[in-house]
Amino acid sequence: MSDRNTVIRSLHDVGLAAWFGGSLMGAVGLNGAAQDEGSTETSRDRISSSGWAKWTPVNAAAIGAHLFGGGGLLAVNAHRVATQQGVGASTAAKTVVTAAALAATAYARVLGKKVELASSTDPADAEQAEKHPIDLDKARQQLTAVQWAVPALTGCLVVLNALHGEQQRPMEQIPGMWERARSMTHLMQ
Numbered sequence: 001m002s003d004r005n006t007v008i009r010s011l012h013d014v015g016l017a018a019w020f021g022g023s024l025m026g027a028v029g030l031n032g033a034a035q036d037e038g039s040t041e042t043s044r045d046r047i048s049s050s051g052w053a054k055w056t057p058v059n060a061a062a063i064g065a066h067l068f069g070g071g072g073l074l075a076v077n078a079h080r081v082a083t084q085q086g087v088g089a090s091t092a093a094k095t096v097v098t099a100a101a102l103a104a105t106a107y108a109r110v111l112g113k114k115v116e117l118a119s120s121t122d123p124a125d126a127e128q129a130e131k132h133p134i135d136l137d138k139a140r141q142q143l144t145a146v147q148w149a150v151p152a153l154t155g156c157l158v159v160l161n162a163l164h165g166e167q168q169r170p171m172e173q174i175p176g177m178w179e180r181a182r183s184m185t186h187l188m189q
Contacts, residue, residue, distance in 0.1 A: 012066055
């Protein structure tokens with residue numbers, strides 16, 4: 001493999017690293033600090049919400065970079081996905097896990113915004129929260145669960161990336177493509 005894809009691979013990997021690392025740091029560090037420093041449930045919500053709101057644009061950029069890089073890698077490796085045994089399956093798994101991580105991230109933001117509005121001292125936020133009332137305790141529980149789901153899912157993506165890296169080794173490519181060709185020949189007979 002003489003072609004290099006350093007830029008798209010870097011966007012893919014750095015984007016995923018920030019998505020995984022930021023979500024893990026938020027679940028452990030930010031939420032933990034809010035728990036330690038907030039004197040009431042509402043003040044803990046405000047501390048945590050403030051930090052997550054500051055992270056949101058960075059996270060969005062990280063996810064965008066990861067998806068752009070992933071799309072580029074898929075395009076340049078389409079021949080391997082189609083011909084090398086095991087690559088199609090790992091690519092499909094990675095696609096499903098990416099979709100789940102995106103859904104969990106989006107749901108966490110929706111829940112986080114609801115908790116943020118419900119705990120805000122700003123009258124405009126309070127007015128907006130009144131228009132869309134929520135069960136705050138239930139929203140907090142769901143938010144905690146989904147904030148842990150994001151690093152779990154993105155951590156799975158890191159593992160699938162390692163598998164993809166192993167599948168790109170020359171000693172994996174040749175037998176994988178040979179085995180795929182053999183199995184296709186048997187299907188045609």
